[in-house]
Structure formats: C-alpha cells, structure tokens
Amino acid sequence: MxxxxxxxxxxxxxxxxxxxxxxxxxxxxxxxxxxxxxxxxxxxxxxxxxxxxxxxxxxxxxxxxxxxxxxxxxxxxxxxxxxxAPVAGDPQRGRYLSWLAWYAGVVEPVLIMQAAGISHSFVDFTFRSPAELAARLETALKDKPYLMGERYTAVDLLLHSPFAWYPAATPDSDAIKAWIERCRERPxxxxxxxxxxxxxxxx
Structure with missing residues (x-):
C-alpha cells in the first residue's frame, strides 16, 4: 500500500x-x-x-x-x-537525474538564502549565485520549451515550483518566465x- x-x-x-x-x-x-x-x-x-x-x-x-x-x-x-521521467537505460536518464540533484543541491539553498538576504562569497562559491542559477536555467530553456526538451517531465514540475510559490525570486528572463507560465498551465x-x-x- x-x-x-x-x-x-x-x-x-x-x-x-x-x-x-x-x-x-x-x-x-x-x-x-x-x-x-x-x-x-x-x-x-x-x-x-x-x-x-x-x-x-x-x-x-x-x-x-x-x-x-x-x-x-x-x-x-x-x-x-x-x-x-526517462526510464533506466534511456540515454537521457543521467541528464534528468542531474536536474533533480541540481534542484536539491543548488536551487533550494540559493533561493532560501536569497529570500533571507544572505550573501557571501563562500555561499556563491559552494552553491552558485542567483545570477548563475538564472543563467543555467536560461541557457537550458533558450531553444526548447522544457528542461528535457520538447516534453514536460517531473523536473519541470519540481524546478518551476519555487518560482510559482515565491514569484519575487523569478529571474528577469523571458525564456524562464515563459517556461514557468507553461508549467503553471498544466491541468x-x-x-x-x-x-x-x-x-x-x-x-
């Protein structure tokens, strides 16, 4: 059960x-x-x-x-x-798992520290800065609608969620904003x- x-x-x-x-x-x-x-x-x-x-x-x-x-x-x-999600053995499985790990290891810590007003070179070096986080997302979404390409997957559901909950953290990027809106429109x-x-x- x-x-x-x-x-x-x-x-x-x-x-x-x-x-x-x-x-x-x-x-x-x-x-x-x-x-x-x-x-x-x-x-x-x-x-x-x-x-x-x-x-x-x-x-x-x-x-x-x-x-x-x-x-x-x-x-x-x-x-x-x-x-x-790509199943085990799919060539895209590793990329998918990397996005999941990036969310836990980078996105949440960076956004929490940004919301708390914490800024330090050690933090940026370890986790990335908000600007680096935004650049990574923008690059991934520049020429495709979703993080894994043409298909919406669980990484889109996960990674867009903090911006849906905390819109003030949304990077000033048309590509990222359009992706968030596509995710928000899911039934x-x-x-x-x-x-x-x-x-x-x-x-």
Missing part, C-alpha cells in the same frame, strides 16, 4: 500534482497532516511518521521515503506509463490547487 503524508499548500503539494500527472492519485492514500510553518502557524502532527514532522513523506508497505527528490524519482519509476496543477483548497476548508 502507498500512503502520502501531505500538508496542503506545502512542499508536498507538488507530489500530489505529480501523482495527478502520473494518473496515480487513486492508487495512493493521501493522509492529511499538519506541519509547523515558517509564519509560526501549524504544529508537529503526531499522525505524521516523519521524524522531523515535515512533508512530503511516502510510505510504501512500511518502507518510508522522504525528501521530494527521492519521492519524485521513486514515483516516476513506479508509474512509468506517463513518461514523466494537474489546477486540479491540485482545487484539491488543497477543498482540503483546507474541510480541515
């Missing part, structure tokens, strides 16, 4: 969106939990098995998978039919927004 522990309007929202894209939402039990949020609201929910009280967390027959990157890779491997994203709205009201 698959169970996703989800807090509406949080990082786990993108996993619900992915499940919708994979046509697998009815194959996973979604357990709504509370979390402590940056604005001071919420709380650590005893129903949430995540040791730090965070989301997303995926439980598959008693084995837990945490961190968005691991869950995205796990689910796209488990449900390959919708081709949201699965609107479905998840409506789902989260209903879930919050029900709670």
């Amino acid at each position: 698959l169970t996703l522990f989800h807090a509406p309007r949080s990082r786990s929202t993108r996993i619900v969106t992915l499940l919708r894209e994979l046509d697998a939402i009815d194959k996973v039990a979604v357990e709504i939990v509370d979390i402590s949020r940056g604005d001071g609201s919420g709380r650590k929910d005893p129903k949430n098995p995540h040791p730090e009280g965070k989301v997303p967390l995926l439980d598959h027959d008693g084995v837990v998978i945490w961190e968005s990157i691991a869950i995205i890779q796990y689910l796209t491997d488990l449900f390959p039919e919708k081709k949201m 699965a994203l609107q479905w998840t927004a409506d789902y989260d709205d209903r879930t919050v009201v029900a709670a």
Whole structure:
C-alpha cells in the first residue's frame, strides 16, 4: 500500500500534482497532516511518521521515503506509463537525474538564502549565485520549451515550483518566465490547487 503524508499548500503539494500527472492519485492514500510553518502557524502532527514532522513523506508497505527528490524519482519509476521521467537505460536518464540533484543541491539553498538576504562569497562559491542559477536555467530553456526538451517531465514540475510559490525570486528572463507560465498551465496543477483548497476548508 502507498500512503502520502501531505500538508496542503506545502512542499508536498507538488507530489500530489505529480501523482495527478502520473494518473496515480487513486492508487495512493493521501493522509492529511499538519506541519509547523515558517509564519509560526501549524504544529508537529503526531499522525505524521516523519521524524522531523515535515512533508512530503511516502510510505510504501512500511518502507518510508522522504525528501521530494527521492519521492519524485521513486514515483516516476513506479508509474512509468506517463513518461514523466526517462526510464533506466534511456540515454537521457543521467541528464534528468542531474536536474533533480541540481534542484536539491543548488536551487533550494540559493533561493532560501536569497529570500533571507544572505550573501557571501563562500555561499556563491559552494552553491552558485542567483545570477548563475538564472543563467543555467536560461541557457537550458533558450531553444526548447522544457528542461528535457520538447516534453514536460517531473523536473519541470519540481524546478518551476519555487518560482510559482515565491514569484519575487523569478529571474528577469523571458525564456524562464515563459517556461514557468507553461508549467503553471498544466491541468494537474489546477486540479491540485482545487484539491488543497477543498482540503483546507474541510480541515
């Protein structure tokens, strides 16, 4: 059995969106939990098995998978039919995995430090500067609509998400802005927004 522990309007929202894209939402039990949020609201929910009280967390027959990157890779491997990721053996698999790792190792740290007003040469050297992050995305999207080419994949879902949540961080690039808008127009994203709205009201 698959169970996703989800807090509406949080990082786990993108996993619900992915499940919708994979046509697998009815194959996973979604357990709504509370979390402590940056604005001071919420709380650590005893129903949430995540040791730090965070989301997303995926439980598959008693084995837990945490961190968005691991869950995205796990689910796209488990449900390959919708081709949201290149399968093992595909020549593009390495490029896809590199984008996933780049998000965790570069994008989130850079955007969090940018939002916090932290700027230091050690930080830029280790993680990249916001300008370098923007340049990398702009180069990748210069001549194609999505990060893997002509097809929308889970890396687009993941990498556009912080800019959708925090528009002030969006680089001043027409190519990046157009890509974000293409990602935002996905029906699965609107479905998840409506789902989260209903879930919050029900709670």
